[in-house]
Amino acid sequence: MTSHGGSTDVLKQVSHLWSVLDSLSENDPEAYGRFIENQMKAGVEFSAPPELHSCLRTQIEGPNKGSSYINICSWKRVPAPEDPNRPLPMCAGKLETDTNEDWYTVSDVAVNPAVLQEHEDKTEVYMLALSFAQKHFGIRLSQQYTVVSCSPKSSPDDLYRRLGFQQWANASKQPDTASQTPGTLLQKISSLRLETQNEDTKAQIICRPAEHKKTDLIQVISTTSTEPQKPEYQLEMKTDASGVLRCLELTVELPKICSVSDCQLRISKDDILLEVEDVYYLLLEFPKTVNEDTASAIFNKKKRRLTLRVDVL
Template sequence: MSSDRDVVVQRASQLWSMLNGLCQWDPEAYRSFVEKQMKSGMEYYEPPRMESCICTDILEPQGPLYINICSWKRVPALQDSSKPLPVYAGSLEADTKEGGPSVVDIAFNPEVLKKCRKNKAEMTQVYMLAQSFAQQHYGIQLASWYTIVSSSPRNSPEDLHRRLGFQQQQVNPDKQSDAAGQSPDSLLQKITSLRLDKENIVGRPVVRKKGLIEVISSTTFKQPEKPEHKLEVKAGAEGFPCKLELTVELPKITSMSEWQLKMSKEDVLLEVEDIYLLLLDFPNAVNENSTVAIFNKKNRRLTVTADIL
């Protein structure tokens, strides 16, 4: 069984392979993708900021509690009004003296706070939500009232960052596209979607190098299609899931050398350049070292099996 490091290396290899393909296939889409990741990276490393503060009382043990309302781009924006509002809470910091003030930081997405600041009633709801969340999250009993205050004890940016677990990092300008804080899996999904969703492509540049001479021509390029497939969980003698079986119909290929198959514990990537592209998540984690792939030339069907962990 391969280590987690092997899985990361495999994901990174897939990512760079897809990036390289996208760069050749559509340079403009590649440039746009990298710029977007650079922007995401810069936003990811932006620190949380304190916007306002309320003060209430902890009833047992008694003492004041200051709740810092913070904005932080790492907190997701609200996508669906019918779902709970995303918040992020830092550690509860109590004063060393008995009855001294305690401080906690609760972060919201900046767009949420920007919208609520325009309406006093909505901002009041934010304060009440923060108070209720603090009470439930930390298991403390709070007074029903609160007052808006100008600041709280221990409210320096360093204190705020420490309680929220934010570490200031320097971003290398030459490597900002790597700073988005995203896994190779998520980037791979984005590149794959970009490639599948791209429309109205009339040609793909083909570059052949011989010495210092480049010969560039165009060939007709069709979007790779998602092949027909079936993913099944096979049960063992005792009725427990023991094996995953993936069957893929590949009528347009004749040889195993035409396709590339990359497996991990969580997913599989099958690619036939310019013809097929299939990326699937597994319902169960598998042992990628147990993978067996058999291609039936007569039926042009690929069968892949792997043991469930």
């Protein structure tokens, strides 16, 4: 049986904070304004996306041979180090492998912007990133690297996808605090804090040993706790009355989501990618070339089913 004690405690805390803010807005409007401003600023910083800082290229020594590209990213969601004697927080996204021509991998290691600003010589950060990537992905990397201008698949969308960043739909909108009550603002602040806590519970911590040891100087901040699963799907080829193929219809069962806004869909003339962060991942090649501009999708909330249709060329 699932306990709802945690939810009840949160609601009690929210109710208490609501009362405190109502009182604060009446008795000390300036303090109330500063509090709201600080909370909104923290929310904007937490929702800021990762940014590419530099890229390392090195060689994979095992279990396979090839090149490895490691994107060093600046991300405010990764905590700043508390002091030089504590582990350096880092997080990594998914490892991508490409075997079309030369075999290579692409990965991303993110740190807080303050780390890159404070280290004029990035050598230590780069070496820690190499060590982190080796242990995190289970590959052996050469400790000799080259800083290159960019890696394959290093667009912002690629970084967001691998690091699990999900941009808020209203992140670019300024909150209209003047027309909102303390209660509605508090609800948004509470939601933000709960999401932050949920992210924190997924962190996997590796503590740094004593200073005289030379291993494990990294605190790992994981963006995902489980691998997303491949959803059940059905792909049908639809023909007209004369038997000519006109369109493809893809039906995907998504019982774990409630809204199509949770899905990220990318379609090209050759394939379709469906992602729900930490839940579902489906990359499917079309049997025929399609006209991606004709694609349309409908999500049935009752059946939790996504249906996509697209014309073939």
